[in-house]
Amino acid sequence: MGRDFTGLRRAALGALHVMFPPRCIACGAGVAADFGLCPACWRETPFASGLVCDKCGAPLPGADEGKPEYCDDCLTIARPWQRGRAALVYKDAARRMVLAFKHGDRLDLRRPLAGWMLRAAAPLLEPGMVLAPVPLHRLRLLKRRYNQSALLSGAVARAAGLTHVVDLLQRTRATRSQEGLHRDERFANLSGAVRINPRRAGLLAGRHVLLVDDVMTSGATFAVCADACLAAGAENVSVLALARVAKDA
Ligand SMILES: [Zn+2]
Numbered sequence: 001m002g003r004d005f006t007g008l009r010r011a012a013l014g015a016l017h018v019m020f021p022p023r024c025i026a027c028g029a030g031v032a033a034d035f036g037l038c039p040a041c042w043r044e045t046p047f048a049s050g051l052v053c054d055k056c057g058a059p060l061p062g063a064d065e066g067k068p069e070y071c072d073d074c075l076t077i078a079r080p081w082q083r084g085r086a087a088l089v090y091k092d093a094a095r096r097m098v099l100a101f102k103h104g105d106r107l108d109l110r111r112p113l114a115g116w117m118l119r120a121a122a123p124l125l126e127p128g129m130v131l132a133p134v135p136l137h138r139l140r141l142l143k144r145r146y147n148q149s150a151l152l153s154g155a156v157a158r159a160a161g162l163t164h165v166v167d168l169l170q171r172t173r174a175t176r177s178q179e180g181l182h183r184d185e186r187f188a189n190l191s192g193a194v195r196i197n198p199r200r201a202g203l204l205a206g207r208h209v210l211l212v213d214d215v216m217t218s219g220a221t222f223a224v225c226a227d228a229c230l231a232a233g234a235e236n237v238s239v240l241a242l243a244r245v246a247k248d249a
């Protein structure tokens with residue numbers, strides 16, 4: 001019975017692949033399996049792997065010797081969170097995929113992107129952890145129709161079997177876009193702009209929170225969200241970005 005069912009599934013999948021052959025998620029070229037990259041796009045996609053900063057996931061030169069190392073940013077800017085990772089470095093094919101997911105309604109990228117994030121986050125994950133997305137202000141949510149960070153955090157939480165609290169954090173006011181702002185301006189722009197949802201405040205005491213965002217640039221957004229979680233009694237906070245903007249990228 002089980003074997004028949006598997007055979008049936010394989011046949012159905014085969015028929016589906018005849019009608020809709022698997023495509024590279026970045027360029028649309030034919031590939032062997034669903035949700036994959038073609039070899040050319042794979043080479044052009046900078047994964048944040050190897051030795052990475054333990055606070056933000058930025059790749060670092062040198063070999064991983066099993067002890068935490070930090071990038072220049074994380075050595076000079078106070079980071080209220082404990083550890084961090086990113087799946088991608090924000091450039092080349094990775095940048096194009098992030099932008100397509102963020103603005104171009106390529107929601108089909110959610111599954112492969114979340115899979116890469118889950119792999120990057122493996123060293124941070126622990127039982128009982130609460131995942132929460134960086135919030136969008138409701139005006140921006142109306143304009144964009146979905147919070148891309150919430151889609152990613154939901155998919156990562158589900159795959160990891162961890163609790164997802166989609167409305168843990170709230171924007172208290174609309175802030176101007178962070179684009180084009182210098183680092184200090186980015187931190188000032190967000191000051192006091194995020195709070196814990198009063199209806200969720202009770203569940204943070206003693207918990208370890210993993211904050212999820214699409215792109216980490218200065219870290220200002222993660223910092224203001226981490227501060228809010230810690231003030232509400234979270235034991236500690238880690239962060240996970242889909243892509244990290246690296247200085248030399
Ligand atoms: Zn491709």
Ligand SMILES: [Zn+2]
Nearest residue numbers: 053056071074
């Ligand atoms: Zn760093």
